[in-house]
Amino acid sequence: MGDGVTAARRSPGRPRRADAERRILDAAIDEYLERGASGFTIDGVARRAGVGKSTVYLRWPDRDTLLVDSVLARSRAIEDVDTGSLRGDLVALSVNMLRFLLDPVGFATLRLTVEAVASGSTREVTTGVADRHRRAAGLVLARAAERGEPVNPGTQARVVECLYGAITMKALAHGLETDATSEATIVAACVELVDLLLPLLLEHVRPPPDPAR
Amino acid sequence: MGDGVTAARRSPGRPRRADAERRILDAAIDEYLERGASGFTIDGVARRAGVGKSTVYLRWPDRDTLLVDSVLARSRAIEDVDTGSLRGDLVALSVNMLRFLLDPVGFATLRLTVEAVASGSTREVTTGVADRHRRAAGLVLARAAERGEPVNPGTQARVVECLYGAITMKALAHGLETDATSEATIVAACVELVDLLLPLLLEHVRPPPDPAR
Structure with missing residues (x-):
């Protein structure tokens, strides 16, 4: 309840973008856990999520914003x-x-x-x-x-x-x-x-x- | 009062060893602050303190023990x-x-x-x-x-x-x-x-x- 998957289902007009956002957020978490703060880059996240860098930048202006959003997405409770x-x-x-x-x-x-x-x-x-x-x-x-x-x-x-x-x-x-x-x-x-x-x-x-x- | 320098003066029999210990502890702190945990090595500390690696190992079995001792030495209060x-x-x-x-x-x-x-x-x-x-x-x-x-x-x-x-x-x-x-x-x-x-x-x-x- 209230997780990213449900949120994606609630946006019927743009399922593909919501799906990409979800994949980016998941990739960001995994990237951070694996590489730590110093190794965390938008590049790495985009590669891991299978999207272009520009797709990430459409939504997040920098790596720090992306990182904190990805943590927040996993802590809805x-x-x-x-x-x-x-x-x-x-x-x-x-x-x-x-x-x-x-x-x-x-x-x-x-x-x-x-x-x-x-x-x-x-x-x-x-x-x-x-x-x-x-x-x-x-x-x-x-x-x-x-x-x-x-x-x-x-x-x-x-x-x-x-x-x-x-x-x-x-x-x-x-x-x-x-x-x-x-x-x-x-x-x-x-x-x-x-x-x-x-x-x-x-x-x-x-x-x-x-x-x- | 109660700091490492005074402690060194209180060991009249072995001033040189006490002085080396003090230098090693200071070097350990500086090394950690500069390089972080991952870059912290006994080698680097010995070099910075101007002593041989064996002098460090005489007193500290490993880098973790050295690191915590060096922090403690700076926090006598x-x-x-x-x-x-x-x-x-x-x-x-x-x-x-x-x-x-x-x-x-x-x-x-x-x-x-x-x-x-x-x-x-x-x-x-x-x-x-x-x-x-x-x-x-x-x-x-x-x-x-x-x-x-x-x-x-x-x-x-x-x-x-x-x-x-x-x-x-x-x-x-x-x-x-x-x-x-x-x-x-x-x-x-x-x-x-x-x-x-x-x-x-x-x-x-x-x-x-x-x-x-």
């Missing part, structure tokens, strides 16, 4: 979260994000970010993905407030930073051992994390005075 | 934290870690971890540094408990994961713009983060029941 409670939604978001990072394609976005920072190059490559995760959390919190859950707007951004940061630490600690990391382990780790942080998101929790001050 | 209060210590630890990650040498450890995960290779390279950060947090918390601050042992590991994770997110968002990131900005960001998470570390804060359950 990020926003598909609506369980009816803030806790449930946060657990679902966290599970999505941890699964995303334990997958080579998702992990590639983290690697791209780190490489971009290290080389001082443009970070537009990955802000697209980071923004999407942040927007998904924003939606979940806005919906909780609409339902009347006592969400504290003052702590939202920092709590989301802690949640996503802790998930990134978990992904770095586990590595890409997706087989060893069972679904139950992923869910349990996320539930634990959300239950730790949830009080900080709710209005009625105030930090106690620091005993040492 | 990690554990130098004792302000007298848990809040003060956590702020100091966080400031140390954020500064560490905003510096090319410190950021290199994050990059190494990500590269090791991506390539499925050994992660001993970076667990040394991660362990050191975790141990520093453990010491701070143990000292707080000794002083009688009501530290909750049940939440420690997860709160530290959130703290270090959020700091990593900040470093990725800021990039290595150390000049643009003033000391005041770093400290303010860390104070805000510690004040958010501190209640979760203290015994008397219990999560409230989830309103949606």
Whole structure:
């Protein structure tokens, strides 16, 4: 549901172009996983997808835009979260994000970010993905407030930073051992994390005075 | 204080070997920053340090051990934290870690971890540094408990994961713009983060029941 194939079927007027786009996005991911950022070229992607370079450039102005779009195309599930409670939604978001990072394609976005920072190059490559995760959390919190859950707007951004940061630490600690990391382990780790942080998101929790001050 | 030069002076019996070690560690950092993980070799480090390869192998069995040792040698300040209060210590630890990650040498450890995960290779390279950060947090918390601050042992590991994770997110968002990131900005960001998470570390804060359950 909501994947590229369905999207292609929904564009009856131009199936061939949609099909080419899909092939290009798939080729881009494979090319990146095989060659890394430094070996990633529009040329290589076009060859792998079996299309002309100009077909790629019709849609993507440069390699970075193509790379981030291809990652996003494989991570549609990020926003598909609506369980009816803030806790449930946060657990679902966290599970999505941890699964995303334990997958080579998702992990590639983290690697791209780190490489971009290290080389001082443009970070537009990955802000697209980071923004999407942040927007998904924003939606979940806005919906909780609409339902009347006592969400504290003052702590939202920092709590989301802690949640996503802790998930990134978990992904770095586990590595890409997706087989060893069972679904139950992923869910349990996320539930634990959300239950730790949830009080900080709710209005009625105030930090106690620091005993040492 | 506590840096490699002082350590070298403290070994009066073998100043030459200590000096060579220092040169090798410095050369290793420079080599990594210039060539990245894939171009990093014992050969290159030895050449840059002006020593024979065998001198390097006398002390370091392989390139990964050398690389992590060289990063550690530049990050002595990690554990130098004792302000007298848990809040003060956590702020100091966080400031140390954020500064560490905003510096090319410190950021290199994050990059190494990500590269090791991506390539499925050994992660001993970076667990040394991660362990050191975790141990520093453990010491701070143990000292707080000794002083009688009501530290909750049940939440420690997860709160530290959130703290270090959020700091990593900040470093990725800021990039290595150390000049643009003033000391005041770093400290303010860390104070805000510690004040958010501190209640979760203290015994008397219990999560409230989830309103949606």
